[in-house]
Amino acid sequence: MKELVVNWQGAEKQISIIDGNENMKIEYEATFENINPDEFRAKLISIGAKLKQRKFLQKRDVFNLPNNQKNSWLRVRKEADRNTLSLKICDGDKIENQKEIFLIINDYDAAVDFLKEIGCQWKSYQETKRELWLLGETEITIDWWPFLEPFVEIEGKSEKAVRKVCEKLELNYQQALFCSVGELYKRKYGVSLDKVNNQTAKLVFEMKNPFRN
Numbered sequence: 141m142k143e144l145v146v147n148w149q150g151a152e153k154q155i156s157i158i159d160g161n162e163n164m165k166i167e168y169e170a171t172f173e174n175i176n177p178d179e180f181r182a183k184l185i186s187i188g189a190k191l192k193q194r195k196f197l198q199k200r201d202v203f204n205l206p207n208n209q210k211n212s213w214l215r216v217r218k219e220a221d222r223n224t225l226s227l228k229i230c231d232g233d234k235i236e237n238q239k240e241i242f243l244i245i246n247d248y249d250a251a252v253d254f255l256k257e258i259g260c261q262w263k264s265y266q267e268t269k270r271e272l273w274l275l276g277e278t279e280i281t282i283d284w285w286p287f288l289e290p291f292v293e294i295e296g297k298s299e300k301a302v303r304k305v306c307e308k309l310e311l312n313y314q315q316a317l318f319c320s321v322g323e324l325y326k327r328k329y330g331v332s333l334d335k336v337n338n339q340t341a342k343l344v345f346e347m348k349n350p351f352r353n
Contacts, residue, residue, distance in 0.1 A: 206259035
């Protein structure tokens with residue numbers, strides 16, 4: 141187990157890294173909008189996919205990098221059975237433009253404090269729901285975000301692996317999106333990415349829709 145260590149307020153604080161990839165890697169992931177969850181589950185079962193995690197709540201705090209690097213952000217996320225810290229980059233609309241450093245960590249709150257201390261700018265708190273399926277080594281998630289229709293993400297070891305699962309699920313790869321979720325809000329509501337990413341400090345299910353006038 142490795143440690144991320146920082147000294148602040150005269151005391152040394154650390155986050156234990158349990159697992160993850162510490163080098164930037166392409167995130168081979170395709171998104172499909174407006175999915176009917178019941179119909180999609182039936183399709184998953186028909187192709188032999190296995191349910192790994194029933195629908196669960198995710199909580200996340202999102203940060204800008206200290207240098208406010210464009211199209212990049214840091215995320216601390218509480219999942220069903222683990223906490224994660226990720227650096228995300230999405231600087232284009234192709235699958236190879238999505239990159240990520242992903243760490244499994246021991247302490248959500250310590251990670252939030254860690255990022256604040258090293259100069260990262262806190263942007264927002266978000267709650268979403270997710271259901272996780274597996275087909276071989278490829279992850280398939282059904283995602284629910286506040287004020288969006290359910291959508292699906294398919295993540296594999298390579299673009300070829302993602303394409304293969306899309307074909308089995310009869311999803312048109314030409315209609316896949318390779319973007320952050322902010323782009324989905326932009327597409328639906330006609331708002332700017334700045335509105336979604338930098339002017340919406342809270343995004344949860346039990347609130348007024350911030351993207352409607």
